[in-house]
Amino acid sequence: MSLEELIKAEALSLGFVLCGFSRADTPPHYGAYLDWVESGNHAGMAYMARPNAIEARYEPTRLLPGCRTVISLGAAYPAPANTQKPQQNQGSVAAYALLPDYHQLLKAAAEILAQKIAQLTDQAFKHMVCVDTAPILEKDYAQNAGLGWIARNSCLTSKAYGSWLFLCELLVDLPLQPDKPLTNTDCANCHRCQMACPTKAILPNRTIDARRCLSYLTIEHRGPIPLAFRPLIGQRIFGCDTCQTICPSNQNLQNTSSLFDHAQALDPHPDLIESFLLTEAEFKSRYAKTPVLRAKYQGFRRNVAIALGNARLEEAKAALMDCAANEADEVVREAAQWALSQF
Ligand code: SF4
Numbered sequence: 025m026s027l028e029e030l031i032k033a034e035a036l037s038l039g040f041v042l043c044g045f046s047r048a049d050t051p052p053h054y055g056a057y058l059d060w061v062e063s064g065n066h067a068g069m070a071y072m073a074r075p076n077a078i079e080a081r082y083e084p085t086r087l088l089p090g091c092r093t094v095i096s097l098g099a100a101y102p103a104p105a106n107t108q109k110p111q112q113n114q115g116s117v118a119a120y121a122l123l124p125d126y127h128q129l130l131k132a133a134a135e136i137l138a139q140k141i142a143q144l145t146d147q148a149f150k151h152m153v154c155v156d157t158a159p160i161l162e163k164d165y166a167q168n169a170g171l172g173w174i175a176r177n178s179c180l181t182s183k184a185y186g187s188w189l190f191l192c193e194l195l196v197d198l199p200l201q202p203d204k205p206l207t208n209t210d211c212a213n214c215h216r217c218q219m220a221c222p223t224k225a226i227l228p229n230r231t232i233d234a235r236r237c238l239s240y241l242t243i244e245h246r247g248p249i250p251l252a253f254r255p256l257i258g259q260r261i262f263g264c265d266t267c268q269t270i271c272p273s274n275q276n277l278q279n280t281s282s283l284f285d286h287a288q289a290l291d292p293h294p295d296l297i298e299s300f301l302l303t304e305a306e307f308k309s310r311y312a313k314t315p316v317l318r319a320k321y322q323g324f325r326r327n328v329a330i331a332l333g334n335a336r337l338e339e340a341k342a343a344l345m346d347c348a349a350n351e352a353d354e355v356v357r358e359a360a361q362w363a364l365s366q367f
């Protein structure tokens with residue numbers, strides 16, 4: 025077996041389902057990324073537009089001096105088990121957020137892979153692991169490495185695992201043989217995701233206008249959610265899976281990664297009133313070590329208040345009225361007032 029084949033076998037044995045290599049060159053969509061930022065499509069995600077982050081995304085050597093190869097790794101998480109709408113008293117949490125936070129899991133597995141590579145090559149080399157937090161256009165490298173293709177909904181989509189994937193990169197200063205990008209894999213004439221997107225956030229160049237995206241608005245956005253989008257949120261209380269669940273590439277998929285402890289998966293449709301009444305301590309305890317904490321307590325309650333307004337749940341009126349009158353946080357209080365106005 026070649027060194028590259030041995031590394032791939034090690035990656036799979038660690039629980040990744042996809043592994044491929046690409047050169048540490050400037051990513052193909054760097055110009056599109058600059059345009060995206062220039063147009064303000066990153067919304068409040070200032071970390072996407074900081075000068076040093078823009079500079080770093082130009083090529084991986086800015087992150088790891090001497091970097092020669094990007095090893096792209098994919099870990100598959102379960103697709104939503106129930107794609108039906110939640111019942112009137114339930115909210116919806118995006119599938120990726122139901123498992124314990126992937127950052128540490130993937131980082132730890134990639135670090136072990138780096139150790140295995142050191143054993144295989146019997147030489148010291150420099151490496152760096154990136155899981156979301158480092159400024160790198162990860163989907164470009166994954167596409168170059170043959171893991172999948174950047175689909176119209178902007179998700180990296182693989183043939184076997186669809187787009188229910190977490191990506192991770194292991195940058196190394198070793199000159200590994202690059203893989204070939206996939207051929208004959210694109211969205212052809214399909215536009216289902218664009219049609220299904222409630223807010224028309226999917227742009228023609230396969231990027232997302234975060235200012236309109238319900239995933240961004242319910243997770244990253246701080247402050248009040250613009251009025252026009254509130255009815256479109258429906259009963260989503262964290263994230264949005266619509267442009268993925270609708271995708272034909274996401275049907276009949278293979279098994280998911282063994283990296284995840286599925287026994288710890290959260291309820292995808294928690295009770296809305298119960299969620300609304302969680303104290304901050306209960307919220308932090310229930311969602312400990314899961315991506316849901318990213319919304320923070322106030323953001324989560326704001327989302328649940330909006331979902332309650334959309335569900336027009338009579339039993340929620342008392343809790344909403346109390347919140348609308350007495351809540352200290354202005355954004356949550358205003359969301360509760362809006363929710364009551366929907367009845
Ligand atoms: S996550 Fe939801 S709102 Fe965002 S682009 Fe996809 S369908 Fe649209």
Ligand code: SF4
Pocket residue numbers: 175176177178210211214215216217218267270271272273
């Ligand atoms: S729904 Fe269709 S257009 Fe959208 S990502 Fe899937 S295959 Fe591509």
